[in-house]
Amino acid sequence: MIKNIKVKRFEDDTRIDRWLKRQFTSLSQSFIEKNIRKGIIKVNSKKIKANYKIVVGDIVSISGYSETKYYDLTKKISEKILPDKILKDFKKTIVYQNSHFIIINKWSGISTQGVSKIEISIDDIIKKLSKHYNLVHRLDKDTSGLLIISKNLKATKLFAKLFKEQAINKIYVALCQGMPRNLNSIVKLKIKNKINSNVKTITKYKVIKKRNKISLNLYKPFTGKTHQLRIVSKYLNCPIIGDKKYNVNNKYKFEKLKLHAYYIKFQFNDQDYEFKSILPNHFLNFMKKNKLFIKLDKHINNFL
Numbered sequence: 001m002i003k004n005i006k007v008k009r010f011e012d013d014t015r016i017d018r019w020l021k022r023q024f025t026s027l028s029q030s031f032i033e034k035n036i037r038k039g040i041i042k043v044n045s046k047k048i049k050a051n052y053k054i055v056v057g058d059i060v061s062i063s064g065y066s067e068t069k070y071y072d073l074t075k076k077i078s079e080k081i082l083p084d085k086i087l088k089d090f091k092k093t094i095v096y097q098n099s100h101f102i103i104i105n106k107w108s109g110i111s112t113q114g115v116s117k118i119e120i121s122i123d124d125i126i127k128k129l130s131k132h133y134n135l136v137h138r139l140d141k142d143t144s145g146l147l148i149i150s151k152n153l154k155a156t157k158l159f160a161k162l163f164k165e166q167a168i169n170k171i172y173v174a175l176c177q178g179m180p181r182n183l184n185s186i187v188k189l190k191i192k193n194k195i196n197s198n199v200k201t202i203t204k205y206k207v208i209k210k211r212n213k214i215s216l217n218l219y220k221p222f223t224g225k226t227h228q229l230r231i232v233s234k235y236l237n238c239p240i241i242g243d244k245k246y247n248v249n250n251k252y253k254f255e256k257l258k259l260h261a262y263y264i265k266f267q268f269n270d271q272d273y274e275f276k277s278i279l280p281n282h283f284l285n286f287m288k289k290n291k292l293f294i295k296l297d298k299h300i301n302n303f304l
Contacts, residue, residue: 003065007058014157016043016060016159017050022134022153029113040064082120082128090125092104095146095275100155100268102126102133104146105277108256112138122147137163137224142242145261146277155268162266163224169265171300172219172229173279175258175286176238177247179215183207191231201225203232208299209292212239216292218303241286256282263300276300 011019017032023041033050035041043052047283054060069160073209093104106112106122112135114121126133126149134150147156150156162168184206190198202222209216215238219229230246242255260283265274276297279287287293 001065003062005060005062006055007056009053011056011153014054014160015050016041016048016052016054019054019060028247034121035062074131080120080128081127082123084119087128090122095277096273097151100151101136101159102149102151103264103275104147104149106139106143106144106261108144108280108282111141112147122149136160139261140227140230140257140259142257143259143261144280144283146275147261148264148265149220158268162268166222169263169304170221170261171263171303172221173260173262173283173296174217174219174229174233175241175253175283175292176215176217177241177250178213178238179210179237180205180217180236181208187232187235189232190233191225191228193226199225201228201232203228204303205232205236206299206303208296209294211292213288214290214292216287216294218299220303233276255286256280258283258286262296265304 005023007019016036017029020032021029032041036048036050039047042048042050042061043054043058045059045061050133057234081207089107090104093107095103095105097103104122106192111119111121113123123135126135130151132152134156136148136150136156139145139147148159157237185204187201189201189203191197191201200223204220204222206218207215208218217233217238219232221228227246230240230243233243238256239250241247241250241252242257242258243250243255243259260279261277262279263276267273284293
């Protein structure tokens with residue numbers, strides 16, 4: 001059986017993989033990419049790539065489609081059981097919300113998007129609250145801090161545009177083992193991802209306090225690549241404390257990752273929004289213990 005779906009108004013200018021994810025919320029990203037690559041999923045009877053942007057009137061065809069087959073190959077978020085405590089914990093992290101988006105202060109140890117049927121992610125939680133809610137960016141599992149969640153398709157598309165245009169200012173705070181040679185600079189670095197080894201990244205950083213071979217750094221990423229700040233920190237010879245992957249000589253191996261998305265600023269529907277979060281207790285305790293406690297706000301303003 002071949003299922004044909006016509007792209008409707010307001011659905012255009014969206015990547016095909018993201019469009020499919022919204023059409024079939026149970027599908028995994030890997031399943032979508034595999035079927036696009038094999039030509040099982042086509043647009044206008046032609047093979048496309050996962051980053052193809054659909055337009056109004058496009059016909060998306062899925063060969064061998066059946067509800068049973070899709071159910072067998074994928075997990076359904078609606079069927080995943082979420083403990084009441086998880087939902088309560090999530091609601092406590094909400095910093096702000098309106099009719100278009102939610103800002104949360106994500107806790108360390110929870111994935112933004114789940115990779116298994118057992119592990120609970122932020123994506124699982126928001127889909128439980130509403131099928132219209134979407135992630136518009138991500139944080140690593142062990143990274144805490146501000147995360148934007150859209151409440152509708154219009155907001156999802158607008159945030160995607162803002163991120164693409166680098167119109168969202170984000171500042172991270174990190175506690176690092178060691179310190180960079182230059183205390184304030186911009187790093188342009190090519191890093192490796194799952195597809196290739198020449199992904200360009202741009203990161204601004206500044207050391208705002210240092211003591212006992214530990215530095216408290218601010219990072220402003222102009223690109224948003226996986227593990228970007230953790231890789232940049234390693235490159236600067238000051239890997240982030242608690243980083244089990246990139247800090248090979250981690251003397252603080254029992255510490256949680258000391259990377260936090262502290263500040264975010266953007267304009268939405270001609271209105272300016274600015275948010276600052278609260279550092280997690282493990283972060284604050286480490287700062288106090290190592291006499292690195294500092295008021296961040298004035299440094300944030302000077303760093304923008």
